[in-house]
Amino acid sequence: MLTVRALTKIYANRFDAQAGGVRDVSFDLPTGTFFTLLGPSGCGKTTTLRCIAGLERPDQGRIAVGDRVLWDSDAGIAVPMNQRGIGMVFQSYAIWPHMTVFENIAFPLRVAKDRRYGREEIRRMVDEALSTVGLSGYGERPATRLSGGQQQRVALARAIVYRPQLLLLDEPLSNLDAALREEMRVELRRLQQQIGVTTIYVTHDQAEALAMSDRIAVMDSGRVVQLDEPRAIYFRPANEFVASFIGAANLLTGVSSGAVAAGEVGAIQTGDGESIGCLFPSGGQAGGKVTVAVRPESIVLGPDGGGSTNGSNLLRGTVSAASFLGGSARYDVRVGSRVVRVVASAEHVVPAGTSVGLVFSPQAAVVVGA
Amino acid sequence: MSASSTVAERAQAARPAPWLNWLRQDPRRLIAFLVGIVLAVLMVPPLWILILDSVTTQDAIGEITGFTFGHFAKLGAEKNALISLWNSLVFAAGSTVLSLLLGGVLAWLVERTNAPLKVLAYLATIISMGTPYILHVIAWLFLLGKVGPLNDVYRMVTGSTDNLFNVNSMAGMVLIEGFLWSPLVFLLLGATFRAANADMEEAARMSGASVYDTLRRISLPLAMPAILALALFVFIRAIGGFEVPALVGMPARIYVLTTDVYQATIVVPPDLGYAAAFSIVMVLIVVVLLYFYGRLSKSAEKYHSVTGKGYRPRPFDLGRGRWIAGAVIIVNFMIVLVLPLITLLWMALLPFVQAFSMKGLATISLHNFTTVFTQAGYFELAMNSLTVAAGAATAIMLITALAGWIAARGGPGGRILDQLATLSLVFPGICLGVAVMEVYLRVPLPIYGSLWIIAIAYVIRYMPYGMRYVYSGVLQLHKELEEAAGVAGAGSMTTLRRVIVPLLTPALVAGWLFIFLIASKELAIAVLLASPTSKVIAVAIFDQWVNGQGGELAAFGLVWTVLMTVIACIFFAQMRRGGSDVYGN
DSSP: OEEEEEEEEEOOOSSOSSOSEEEEEEEEEOTTOEEEEEOSTTSSHHHHHHHHHTSSOOSEEEEEETTEEEEETTTTEEOOGGGSOEEEEOTTOOOOTTSBHHHHHHHHHHSOSSOOOOHHHHHHHHHHHHHHTTOTTOTTSBTTSOOHHHHHHHHHHHHHTTOOSEEEEESTTTTSOHHHHHHHHHHHHHHHHHHTOEEEEEESOHHHHHHHOSEEEEEETTEEEEEEOHHHHHHSOSSHHHHHHTTOOEEEEEEESSOBOTTEEEEEEETTSOEEEEEETTOBOTTOEEEEEEOGGGOEEEETTOOOOTTOEEEEEEEEEEEEOSSEEEEEEEETTEEEEEEEESSSOOOTTOEEEEEEOGGGEEEEEO | OOHHHHHHHHHHHHSOOHHHHHHHHOTHHHHHHHHHHHHHHHHHHHHHHHHHHHHEEEOTTSOEEEEOSHHHHHHHHOHHHHHHHHHHHHHHHHHHHHHHHHHHHHHHHHHHBOOSOHHHHHHHHHHHHHSOHHHHHHHHHHHHSTTSHHHHHHHHHHOOSSOSOOSSSHHHHHHHHHHHHHHHHHHHHHHHHHHSOHHHHHHHHHTTOOHHHHIIIIIHHHHHHHHHHHHHHHHHHHHTOOHHIIIIIGGGTOOOHHHHHHHHHHSSSOOHHHHHHHHHHHHHHHHHHHHHHHHHHHHHHHTOOOOOSOOOOOOBOOTTHHHHHHHHHHHHHIIIIIHHHHHHHHHHHSSSOOOSOHHHHTTOOSHHHHHHHHOHHHHHHHHHHHHHHHHHHHHHHHHHHHHHHHHHTTOTTHHHHHHHHTGGGGOOHHHHHHHHHHHHHHSSOTTTTSHHHHHHHHHHHHHHHHHHHHHHHHHHSOHHHHHHHHHTTOOHHHHIIIIIHHHHHHHHHHHHHHHHHHHTTOOTTHHHHOOTTSOOHHHHHHHHHHHTOHHHHHHHHHHHHHHHHHHHHHHHHHHHHHHHOOTTO
């Protein structure tokens, strides 16, 4: 129901011509999707969001909600931001300090041009928005006397009060402390499902993205590098960037031993002479150079000397560093010329210097770059 | 003498005196004490003497002969005094509204919209920083005056022999004073608009509000405390304004409080009791206004909410209105800069002041400029002004670097230091002139009639500005920078010398330049303190205007403006650099 086609917005930069902005971003979102733009700072996720909001003018592309075109550079259509009917929560919340909570939330109804809302109607809709975000009874409070979490809820209430078709959230949790952030994460997702509004969420926090989203677009240098469901993003990263940005995967390089069909398991030969079975999501040719991503928690740490069982891969190495993280333990294991990171249960501690065997299934070793 | 008593005496001698111990516990106490004395000696006597003069009768040599409320009674009884008070209020209110309109609209257009030609607004502001107000006043007197182009054109078009506009009127005073203050309003409101969180406006736009709705319901209410505070500030300055009332009002016998004080001081014999009583009234007005100003500034800060990441705020798209906005900027540029400059140039190039005409064009010469550059008097005058302004700025920054640091960090006696250093805010310039004159007539120091007394008056007058620069400069330095030096083993003094002062340098330089710029064009204080041998620039221009030497003063004023513009450019460059150099945050 939201369509973004070939969206391009390039910022000229003093130092090099091709610095910031977004290039050729396209996606389609069905109604009710919780969609996340994920990436490091400067990847273009906020620019994409602001283009959809109408806060930036794209250079090229087309943006439409349902049948209604908001922006089309070829057709010369540019709907001003205040007529797009989009709800947005800003990173700083932008709660107007000279108004009460009630007036802040009522504002979109009071300035609406397409229809006039009566006094009673406004009161009812604001109260409803307040109770949706769990702030019933806070209406008459001055906006300057709110905690960070409350400001966030007010900003959310203001964005949903006129039931927009699209809700934009620009890193809304980044100004909250850790505990509150966890709580709001669950809360936001619950609210979104309750209202059923199509939502675009911008964040650089991969945990947030994985926990909340129906679909995630990972962005790098102004381009969408992978658009998929959270599980696929995590377990089938499309390239090295995605693999290392999300969950810090181990990257192993090698040469493909034979031709492999797409989605099949094949073997590669590493520089240190090991043979590793791995999954080729898009197939591969014999002798092709490949990079394989293995998640630290997909690797089982076993005693050295055991053989590999039922087709699992086995690498031998020595623990060079071990750190206890409470719920888990993290090991740096030296394997040949590389260091492989392993996250394991913390119940049994393997001290540094121990010789170990690293076992992981070929399904957990995904080719990310050919 | 027994042995035991000797031991006790020795112990007594070895233990430092309690007051010394008290100082050693916190070396800042010594600084606070010394700086406090310097500040008290400078700042307190002028206020004290004004109060004393206003309630005593004195003989010819200033000995107090008795106490009286006669001066105030005379003030209350005299109808002229009430008229002056009323005139002052009308004059200040009118020029405040006008300058806020001119400067405020310009600031909004330049900072928050995509209006074209923004650079002109900055250019006008920078150059007006360096131009003595009195030059502006003279230029506008000419432009709007009887022989000026406005009335000239009117007479030509209508064939009438009357004038369209009489500049020597309250309307003329308000108009010119309003023009004078609009660059400052532009500068200060511009900073407010720039610092405003653009998310606030964008959130309104996203909520469906039009540009107009956003402006009316969000931008303006949010800026209102800052606007009101600034209005009060300009009002206070206009109440104490002297140039315009003296040059524009006095010839038409329109008196305000400042010109009344001036008149009472320059008549022979001077009626100092009356002048002092008048001054006390003005000081009281200013104190009340300052109280409200402080409260407003506080609530302005309250609206400074959390700002998001430094996303470049998107200026409002004015659409076709852009060109109207551009026209507004050009009109302002003409009013603040071009018209006064052309006028001064015209005056400077002609042998005597006359209307713009082709006939006059034939007689232009560089004669006035030659005079300015060859006569030793002008060089001396320039040197006097530069020396006094530079000396005052240096002294102020030395004192406030210490006082401001202690006050900003809540050190010993910080509040007292702060109050002492900002005490002179209550004085309109002319009142301070009277007060300083009185103080140093009584002190057995041979500085009356020399440049020293002007320098001291400037130091007193501009101390609060130095304090402000240092105070906010220190607050910008993260306190941990100081604490880290302390933990590393540095004492307070070493921390001050090795950490604070180097990091504070941009603020100190900016403060110095600012004080230098405003001190070098000050008229109101200096007009009462300067003697024929110790004149500064604004006073000389004032005298020359009164004597009708328009051409030379215009030539000299232009040369001076060029010099000051260079310094103003350095000041703005420094401010810009200082802005990005926020350490430790």
